[in-house]
Amino acid sequence: MKKIRFSALLVMFTWISFASGQDLDFRASAREVVSVGDQFRLIYSINGQASGFRAPVIKDFSVLAGPSQSTSTSMQIINNQVSRSVEYSFTYILQATNEGTFTIPPASVNVDGKAYQSNPVTIKVVKGSAPASPGAQQQTQPQGGEITAKDLFVRASVNKSNPYQGEQVIITYKIYTRVPVAEYSITRAPSTAGFWSQDLIKDNTKLNQYRETVDGSEYVVAEIKKEALFAQKSGNLTIEPLEMDVVAQIQRKASRRGFNDPFFDSFFNDSFLGSTYQNVRKTLRSNQLNINVRPLPSANRPSEFTGAVGNFSISSSIDREQLKANEALTLKFTITGKGNIKLVEKPNLVFPSDFEVYDPRITDNIAASQAGVSGSRTFEYLVIPRNPGDFTIKSSRFAFFDIESGTYKTLNSPDFRIKVEKGTGNEANVVAGSSNKEDFKYIGTDIRFIKTSPLKLRPVNSYFLSHPLFPLWLAIPPVLLAAFMLIWRNELRKRNNLALMRNRKATRVARKRLKAAEHFLKQKNQDAFWAEVSNALWGYISDKFNIPGSTLSMDSVNQALKNKNVNEDLITQFISALNNCEFARFAPGDKSQVMDKLYREAIEVITNTEQHLK
Known part of the structure; x- marks a missing residue:
């Protein structure tokens, strides 16, 4: 046969x-x-x-x-x-x-x-129930019943069910299926109250898939969600179930009249000739997880411990060991490892009292992968010594709880010796015989000397109320009050006119900036000088003609001066000063001569423009 x-x-x-x-x-x-x-x-x-x-x-x-x-x-x-x-x-x-x-x-x-x-x-x-149109295709149900819990389910698992507080725990949500899955969507994310969490799967379009046998049945498994959890408190904590909707595809078997031979049934259902599938939507719910979080041991806990749990190393460096007073140096303190690194607090560094220290800038370089969270956290301190001398930034201690050994470990950073020379800026006054700043308290005189000057005596029962000029003095306050109110109202009216106020103050502000530029010129502080001269020129035009800073340009300056009938030579001179200010700082040669020439040019062009506009 x-x-x-x-x-x-x-x-x-x-x-x-x-x-x-x-x-x-x-x-x-x-x-x-x-x-x-x-x-x-x-x-x-x-x-x-x-x-x-x-x-x-x-x-x-x-x-x-x-x-x-x-x-x-x-x-x-x-x-x-x-x-x-x-x-x-x-x-x-x-x-x-x-x-x-x-x-x-x-x-x-x-x-x-x-x-x-x-x-x-x-x-x-x-609305309502629509009649089926002729020839319309009806959605058929899968033969053999609906998808059962053994065909498709989602399961949550955790790598550690009894971790320490702050220890990294990885929770994985897997979908197990014996039928094709067309799509899925998470409708309710699991609640992780009491934990700080970090998602470990960045690209949900490329899931980790493999095969796994459960209770004697083989399933296709896909990891749909993976998180790193860090418990913020101890005790029994619960992670609520995850809920999701899944669209699965079930093969629909169509009956064929006249063919009862199993050979032909097998032949015509073969994938070579094609199969028909039906999409079925199903709601899945994962299991609930209970995690018993152990508190960190209190015995032998270092005073420097601030909650770091994992495996870490430290490094620190400074960008310079010798500098002048009022100059800045940078100290970097880096913590590297695996664990709750994003929750690590800044180290307790002790600086000399002569140092001005700003709050650190924190830079995280943390990677989240399938294996968990790891990376580094850098604390960058800006430090400014205010007085000359030899100083030492003492070693800093960093403590963490090591999961592998179950003990606290302490790491020490090296000492840094800094030599600060006397600078040319405005150092703080130093008392002779002392290398440190001191706080002084002024004590006033406690003995009053006998007065030796002639005394001024007046008759008894002599009062100002009886003086002939008393009525005149009595009338002066109301007159002064009325005059003050008139002057104040006029001033308020002028101040409400912002354009007028900016116009009136334009020259004064420009001169103030040029005066500051002259100070930086004498100090040979190039960057500060270029900034003040540029602000003086552009700020004068902005205030004088009420031009917003965002619209300032060479064209807007040219048009504004032309509208005020300023002659072409003066316009050319002003534009030239602006161009020189922009490019002079990058010009080769002696910067001192360029700075002095530009300073005089800025004073001359602002003065000539102001005289012409009057």
Whole structure:
């Protein structure tokens, strides 16, 4: 019997000749009328081998699943000649959300290097239960029942169920399936109250998949979520379940009349001839996790311990060991390792009292991978010695709890010796015989000397109220008050006119900046000098003509001066001063001569402009 079946199959494949020259048909189909909330299929089918399917933008319906691709094959025997045609289909599961008539644009595919478009699909969405349109495709249920908990489930696991407080714990959520999964979405993230968490999976489109046997059944497993947790308190802590929606694909077996032979049933259900699948939505819920967090031991706990738990190392460095007073140096303190590094606090560094220390800038270089959280945290201190002398930044101690040994460990940074020379800036006054700043308390005289000057005596019972000028003095306060109110109201009116106030103060502000530039010129402080001269020139134009700083440019300066009828030579001189200010700092040669020349040029151009505008 088997030989007969094999011979029949061999003859059949010998007779097969692929249909050629047939007209290509790429069409879209769906139900014409649906109700709000209904789920229905949108199917794109083409009678040829297609590639590069490009779906349209579906705006008016919710896309629940798809596109899922399937293949169907039909055979026809005419005059002992077997012709075979293949039809490819791309199926969406849509849901109607709003009433109305909507049109889904065409899709496109490539066949033998040519692009083809399907027809658009118009669907009417109505209230209530919509009648099925003729020829509409009905959604079928999978044969053999629904998906059971043994076919598809999600499970949460943790690598440590009894960690120390602050210890890194990795929790993994895996989906186990024996059926194809088209898509999934997490509808409720697990609650992690009492933990600080860090997501370890950055790209959810590339899941770690493998096979695993559970209770004698083999499953395809995918890690859908992975987190590193750090307990912030001890005790029994609970992690609530994760909830998610999954769209699974179930093979639909269609009955064939006239064929009861299991050989033919197996043959026509083979993947070579294509299979039909149905999408089924299922809600999954993971198990709850209970974690018993142990408190850190109190015995032998160092005073420097601030909560670091893991395995760490430290390093520290300074950018200079010799400098002048009022100059700055940078000290970097870096903690590297694996654990709750993002929660590590700044070290307790002790600096000399003569040093001015700013709050550190914290830089994190932390990586989250499948193995957990690791990296480094750097504390960068800006330190300014205010007085000359030889100083020492003492060693700093960093303590952490080592998980592997279950003990506290302390690391020490090296000492740094700093030599500070007398600077040229404004150092603080130093008392002779002392190298440190001291706080002084002024004590006033406690003995009052006898007065030796002549005393001024006045008659008894002599009062100012009886003086002839008393009425005049009595009238002076109201007059002064009225004059003050008039002057104040006039001043308020002027101050409300911001443009007028800026115009009046433009020259004064520019001179103040030029005076500061002169001070930096004498000190040969180039950067500060260029900044003040530039602010003086641009600020004068901005205030004088009420031009916002964001719109200041060479063109706006030129136009503003022309509007005030300033002569061309003076405009050219002002523009030249602005250009010189921008490029002089980068010019080669003696910077002192360039700075002095630009300073005089700025004074001259502002003075000439002010005189012309008056």
